[in-house]
Amino acid sequence: xxxxxxxxxxxxxxxxxxxxxxxxxxxxxxxxxxxxxxxxxxxxxxxxxxxxxxxxxxxxxxxxxxxxxxxxxxxxxxxxxxxxxxxxxxxxxxxxxxxxxxxxxxxxxxxxxxxxxxxxxxxxxxxxxxxxxxxxxxxxxxxxxxxxxxxxxxxxxxxxxxxxxxxxxxxxxxxxxxxxxxxxxxxxxxxxxxxxxxxxxxxxxxxxxxxxxxxxxxxxxxxxxxxxxxxxxxxxxxxxxxxxxxxxxxxxxxxxxxxxxxxxxxxxxxxxxxxxxxxxxxxxxxxxxxxxxxxxxxxxxxxxxxxxxxxxxxxxxxxxxxxxxxxxxxxxxxxxxxxxxxxxxxxxxxxxxx
Amino acid sequence: xxxxxxxxxxxxxxxxxxxxxxxxxxxxxxxxxxxxxxxxxxxxxxxxxxxxxxxxxxxxxxxxxxxxxxxxxxxxxxxxxxxxxxxxxxxxxxxxxxxxxxxxxxxxxxxxxxxxxxxxxxxxxxxxxxxxxxxxxxxxxxxxxxxxxxxxxxxxxxxxxxxxxxxxxxxxxxxxxxxxxxxxxxxxxxxxxxxxxxxxxxxxxxxxxxxxxxxxxxxxxxxxxxxxxxxxxxxxxxxxxxxxxxxxxxxxxxxxxxxxxxxxxxxxxxxxxxxxxxxxxxxxxxxxxxxxxxxxxxxxxxxxxxxxxxxxxxxxxxxxxxxxxxxxxxxxxxxxxxxxxxxxxxx
Numbered sequence: 040x041x042x043x044x045x046x047x048x049x050x051x052x053x054x055x056x057x058x059x060x061x062x063x064x065x066x067x068x069x070x071x072x073x074x075x076x077x078x079x080x081x082x083x084x085x086x087x088x089x090x091x092x093x094x095x096x097x098x099x100x101x102x103x104x105x106x107x108x109x110x111x112x113x114x115x116x117x118x119x120x121x122x123x124x125x126x127x128x129x130x131x132x133x134x135x136x137x138x139x140x141x142x143x144x145x146x147x148x149x150x151x152x153x154x155x156x157x158x159x160x161x162x163x164x165x166x167x168x169x170x171x172x173x174x175x176x177x178x179x180x181x182x183x184x185x186x187x188x189x190x191x192x193x194x195x196x197x198x199x200x201x202x203x204x205x206x207x208x209x210x211x212x213x214x215x216x217x218x219x220x221x222x223x224x225x226x227x228x229x230x231x232x233x234x235x236x237x238x239x240x241x242x243x244x245x246x247x248x249x250x251x252x253x254x255x256x257x258x259x260x261x262x263x264x265x266x267x268x269x270x271x272x273x274x275x276x277x278x279x280x281x282x283x284x285x286x287x288x289x290x291x292x293x294x295x296x297x298x299x300x301x302x303x304x305x306x307x308x309x310x311x312x313x314x315x316x317x318x319x320x321x322x323x324x325x326x327x328x329x330x331x332x333x334x335x336x337x338x339x340x341x342x343x344x345x346x347x348x349x350x351x352x353x354x355x356x357x358x359x360x361x362x363x364x365x366x367x368x369x370x371x372x373x374x375x376x377x378x379x380x381x382x383x384x385x386x387x388x389x390x391x392x393x
Numbered sequence: 394x395x396x397x398x399x400x401x402x403x404x405x406x407x408x409x410x411x412x413x414x415x416x417x418x419x420x421x422x423x424x425x426x427x428x429x430x431x432x433x434x435x436x437x438x439x440x441x442x443x444x445x446x447x448x449x450x451x452x453x454x455x456x457x458x459x460x461x462x463x464x465x466x467x468x469x470x471x472x473x474x475x476x477x478x479x480x481x482x483x484x485x486x487x488x489x490x491x492x493x494x495x496x497x498x499x500x501x502x503x504x505x506x507x508x509x510x511x512x513x514x515x516x517x518x519x520x521x522x523x524x525x526x527x528x529x530x531x532x533x534x535x536x537x538x539x540x541x542x543x544x545x546x547x548x549x550x551x552x553x554x555x556x557x558x559x560x561x562x563x564x565x566x567x568x569x570x571x572x573x574x575x576x577x578x579x580x581x582x583x584x585x586x587x588x589x590x591x592x593x594x595x596x597x598x599x600x601x602x603x604x605x606x607x608x609x610x611x612x613x614x615x616x617x618x619x620x621x622x623x624x625x626x627x628x629x630x631x632x633x634x635x636x637x638x639x640x641x642x643x644x645x646x647x648x649x650x651x652x653x654x655x656x657x658x659x660x661x662x663x664x665x666x667x668x669x670x671x672x673x674x675x676x677x678x679x680x681x682x683x684x685x686x687x688x689x690x691x692x693x694x695x696x697x698x699x700x701x702x703x704x705x706x707x708x709x710x711x712x713x714x715x716x717x718x719x720x721x722x723x724x725x726x727x728x729x730x731x732x733x734x735x736x737x738x739x740x
Binding site for chain 2: 047053054056058059061079083084086171174175177238239240241276279280281282283284285286300302303311312317319321323326327330331332333334336337340349351354356368369370373374375376377378379380381382383384385386387388389391392393
């Protein structure tokens with residue numbers, strides 16, 4: 040099974056709302072037509088519902104199953120004790136020698152990769168030292184074979200260890216109750232993610248102090264000012280727009296900007312685009328006053344290009360405050376905004392000549 | 394040295410490899426002059442130095458016959474009609490080649506022409522300094538001009554062309570696909586998004602779900618910018634067939650910006666530029682329908698209607714490429730329908 044098909048099998052759902060599944064339609068078999076029609080009429084999209092707790096300004100999911108649902112079906116949120124996918128439970132079980140042996144988590148893969156890389160660098164340093172010695176004697180580089188070996192070492196994939204090393208710390212007593220590890224990790228969601236799941240997909244229930252919030256109450260919490268250029272609403276327009284195009288949108292604070300766009304999701308592809316949200320006002324004076332700075336953008340671009348992504352300036356046209364106040368529903372408010380993209384990258388004369 | 398083979402690094406500003414000065418194939422090198430005090434390295438360094446001094450020690454001169462004179466008269470620079478530079482520079486009128494300010498400074502700097510000031514019928518030979526004093530009215534513009542020229546490009550002042558608008562031809566397959574989409578009868582039973590009945594819609598594919606929650610933005614405002622930006626130069630890649638009489642569409646168009654006094658353009662200014670920019674291959678960008686694979690990736694990354702900005706910070710130049718993106722045309726929705734048993738987590 041290729042990597043792509045296995046990933047597709049592992050993550051079959053792009054959203055927590057699934058299209059209806061119909062039986063196969065066999066053209067020369069009328070009974071299958073009837074069955075198909077019945078199924079079509081009777082079935083509705085399935086929704087993986089989750090409960091999000093809102094406490095102290097944070098949105099979090101507690102139940103391990105729901106955490107995995109939100110991660111697997113659209114890659115929403117981030118494990119509070121993991122890099123992105125909530126893997127703390129698996130990792131800790133492995134460390135304590137509990138439960139079954141599971142596949143490696145991304146954090147573990149990264150550690151293994153780093154070790155391989157260190158090994159490679161050690162070997163390279165040794166070879167360079169040898170080379171230098173020979174060079175001082177006037178011999179230039181006879182190490183063709185060694186170099187090939189080194190190259191192989193560089194390109195080698197990690198080997199997955201089949202044995203696990205357990206390692207128990209004194210404070211682990213609190214974590215294990217009757218031989219079972221308790222899960223203390225949560226999946227934390229960004230405000231944009233919660234709003235999208237609630238407003239667009241209707242697949243979450245936001246609970247605060249045991250009371251469920253309605254869509255409008257949630258909006259009141261996230262956007263109390265109702266001002267047209269509030270950072271929440273401007274970012275939400277962008278988030279909703281790219282999500283509705285099918286991109287997986289995640290925070291890009293690690294790279295100094297607003298959003299990252301993944302094709303399908305982090306396990307499938309590296310993020311290709313980094314979005315920098317820029318408000319665009321109708322008022323020229325305000326626009327000129329809030330214009331971006333060339334130095335800042337050049338710097339941001341160097342960071343983004345350094346991690347092999349493409350910088351996209353997403354201009355969001357801001358409506359006037361009167362238009363916002365007049366608009367009724369949240370949907371009407373959203374459609375007052377509009378979006379356009381400008382791609383920015385460095386241009387080097389020496390590399391564009393031919 | 395071992396890194397040279399192992400890790401492909403890209404270098405843009407390398408030291409001139411003087412030892413290859415006479416050989417035809419100038420190669421890009423690796424920055425590897427960390428001093429290791431070996432005899433080999435020292436002699437390589439010394440060799441390079443010797444080659445450089447040798448190359449520089451040759452007297453650089455031309456014969457009287459080849460000497461080109463450029464005259465400054467009545468606020469204009471004109472040169473005699475000889476020399477290779479004429480192929481790409483200046484405008485020929487009445488047996489003289491008229492040059493712009495940046496062209497004359499560049500030619501004098503290179504020693505290609507001899508500048509002469511004609512005043513009251515008297516001819517005075519000028520030095521570089523006085524040419525600067527007379528012509529460098531826009532130093533930032535000259536810096537960008539000479540940088541691009543020295544990189545081998547053909548550069549001329551921007552001249553607006555008549556924009557040839559290209560209309561997208563109707564493709565039968567796209568029409569067919571559009572009809573098919575309408576015929577996708579099973580997708581008709583979809584309730585409006587953001588209502589409670591939406592979840593009762595008969596979604597058969599993920600694209601129908603995504604499509605239904607897409608926002609309908611109102612048409613964008615198209616106000617003309619209060620301060621439109623100027624395109625300064627048309628730039629061509631080096632081409633021996635280039636004729637300045639009937640130049641082809643430029644390869645790039647460039648806007649010069651002094652970063653100490655200018656901020657990033659507003660969206661109106663950019664839109665206005667994107668509308669005006671004209672270069673080779675521009676009309677094909679929007680026609681490309683490449684879906685999937687490397688071609689689509691390139692199309693998404695390159696965008697359309699690109700314009701270059703030369704950012705100048707007190708003599709240091711950095712180029713920035715801006716273009717219109719169209720990420721909405723990317724094909725990122727999984728096409729596979731969810732078939733067979735699905736997990737029922739609905740409560």
